[in-house]
Amino acid sequence: MAAVAWGRCFPRVWLRRRAGPGCGRHYRAALCAELKQPLAIEEVASCPVRPHEVRVDVHFCGVNFADILVCRGQYQEKPQLPFTPGMEFSGTVLETGTDVSTVKEGDRVIGVSGFNGMAEECIIDHKTLWQIPEGVPLREAATLPVSYVTAILALEHRACTRPGETVLVTAAAGATGLAVIDVATNVLQAKVIAAAGSDEKCSLAMRKGAQSIVNYSQGSLKEAVRKLVGSDGVNVVIDAVGGDVFLEALRSLAWEGRIVVVGFAGGTIASVPANLLLLKNVSAMGLYWGRYKEQNFPVFSRILSSALQYCQQGRIQPHIGAVFKLEEVNDAFLHVIQRKSMGKSLFGRSSV
Numbered sequence: 001m002a003a004v005a006w007g008r009c010f011p012r013v014w015l016r017r018r019a020g021p022g023c024g025r026h027y028r029a030a031l032c033a034e035l036k037q038p039l040a041i042e043e044v045a046s047c048p049v050r051p052h053e054v055r056v057d058v059h060f061c062g063v064n065f066a067d068i069l070v071c072r073g074q075y076q077e078k079p080q081l082p083f084t085p086g087m088e089f090s091g092t093v094l095e096t097g098t099d100v101s102t103v104k105e106g107d108r109v110i111g112v113s114g115f116n117g118m119a120e121e122c123i124i125d126h127k128t129l130w131q132i133p134e135g136v137p138l139r140e141a142a143t144l145p146v147s148y149v150t151a152i153l154a155l156e157h158r159a160c161t162r163p164g165e166t167v168l169v170t171a172a173a174g175a176t177g178l179a180v181i182d183v184a185t186n187v188l189q190a191k192v193i194a195a196a197g198s199d200e201k202c203s204l205a206m207r208k209g210a211q212s213i214v215n216y217s218q219g220s221l222k223e224a225v226r227k228l229v230g231s232d233g234v235n236v237v238i239d240a241v242g243g244d245v246f247l248e249a250l251r252s253l254a255w256e257g258r259i260v261v262v263g264f265a266g267g268t269i270a271s272v273p274a275n276l277l278l279l280k281n282v283s284a285m286g287l288y289w290g291r292y293k294e295q296n297f298p299v300f301s302r303i304l305s306s307a308l309q310y311c312q313q314g315r316i317q318p319h320i321g322a323v324f325k326l327e328e329v330n331d332a333f334l335h336v337i338q339r340k341s342m343g344k345s346l347f348g349r350s351s352v
C-alpha cells in the first residue's frame with residue numbers, strides 16, 4: 001500500500017533554478033522541498049569552501065532505503081527543509097579549504113555526509129572523506145560506506161561472528177543483505193542462510209555466496225530454517241525487515257545466538273518477547289550505522305578503511321543492481337520502495 005501511495009505522488013522531476021548567495025557557479029542537485037512529495041532537480045549556487053572543507057565532483061551516490069525515509073519524514077534524523085538527500089558518494093576532489101592537507105585536487109575519494117550527496121557536487125568536512133585505493137573503481141567505492149560498513153559493524157563489531165557459524169540474513173538480496181552475505185562468507189568464513197521475498201532474489205543471494213535460501217513470501221521463515229539446520233538453530237541473525245520476519249528469525253536462534261536489528265523495511269517494529277532471550281541465552285542488539293560516525297568515529301573509520309581494503313584485495317565484490325541518472329531520482333526511490341531493487345542502486349554518470 002505504502003509503495004502505491006508513494007508512486008502516485010511521484011511524477012518525473014522538474015528542473016528549476018534556486019537563487020542564493022554563491023561564487024557564480026551552479027550545479028544540479030536533487031531537492032526535497034516538502035516531505036512525501038516528489039523531489040525536484042534544481043540548479044543550486046556553489047558556496048565557497050571553508051578552511052576545513054573539500055569540494056567534491058560527485059560521480060556516484062548511493063540510493064539507500066534511509067534516503068527515502070528521510071524524504072518522508074520517517075527517519076530518526078530530520079533535516080530542515082529544503083534539503084538534498086544522499087548519505088554516501090564517490091568522486092574526485094575539485095577544491096580544498098586552506099586547512100586541508102589530507103586530500104588534494106584530483107584525488108579519488110568516498111565521502112559520508114548526513115545529506116547532500118545526490119548532487120553534481122558536494123562540500124564536505126575533510127574528516128569524512130577517505131581516499132580510494134588504486135584499483136577500486138569509483139562505482140564500487142560508492143557502495144561501501146552505508147551497506148558494507150553496516151554489514152561489518154553488524155556481523156563483526158556487534159554479533160562477534162566467528163568462522164563456521166551460521167548467519168541468517170533477511171532482505172538478503174537488498175543492498176545491505178548482499179553486503180552481509182559477502183562479508184560473512186568471504187571475510188568471516190561463516191555460512192549464510194539468505195532469506196528474501198522472491199525466487200529471483202533468492203537465486204541471486206545463492207550466486208553471491210549464500211549456502212541456503214528461504215523465500216519467506218511462501219511460508220514460515222522459522223519452519224524453513226528449522227528444515228535447513230534442525231532444532232539447533234542459527235548463531236547470528238541480521239534483520240532489516242522487522243515485524244513477523246524479525247520474530248520468526250528470533251525464534252530461529254541457537255543457544256547463545258545473537259540477533260542484530262538493522263532496519264524495519266517491512267514497516268512494523270516488533271516487540272521482543274523477553275522470555276525468548278532468557279530461554280536460549282540469546283542476545284538481541286541494535287545497530288545504527290550513522291551513530292557510530294558520531295559516537296565512535298575511530299571504529300567507523302577503521303571499518304570503512306577495511307571495506308576499501310577488502311575491495312582492493314578482491315575479497316568483497318559489491319553487487320550494483322541499477323545505476324540511475326540524477327534526474328531519475330523519483331524512479332530510483334520507487335525502484336527501492338517497490339522491492340524491485342537487487343543489490344545496490346546508485347546515481348551516477350554512466351560513462352565513468
Ligand SMILES: NC(=O)c1ccc[n+]([C@@H]2O[C@H](COP(=O)([O-])OP(=O)(O)OC[C@H]3O[C@@H](n4cnc5c(N)ncnc54)[C@H](OP(=O)(O)O)[C@@H]3O)[C@@H](O)[C@H]2O)c1
Pocket residue numbers: 063064065066146147150171172173174175176177195196197198201240241261262263264265266267287288289290336337338339340341343
Ligand atoms: N541501521 C542501520 O544503520 C542501517 C544501515 C543500512 C540500512 N538500514 C535499513 O535496512 C533496511 C534495508 O535497507 P537497504 O538500503 O539495504 O534496502 P534494500 O534491502 O535494498 O531494500 C529493502 C528490502 O527490504 C525488503 N522489504 C520487506 N518488506 C518491505 C516493504 N514493505 N517495503 C519495501 N521493502 C521491503 C525487500 O526485500 P524482500 O523483497 O527480499 O523482502 C526490499 O528489497 C532498511 O530498513 C534500512 O533503513 C539500516
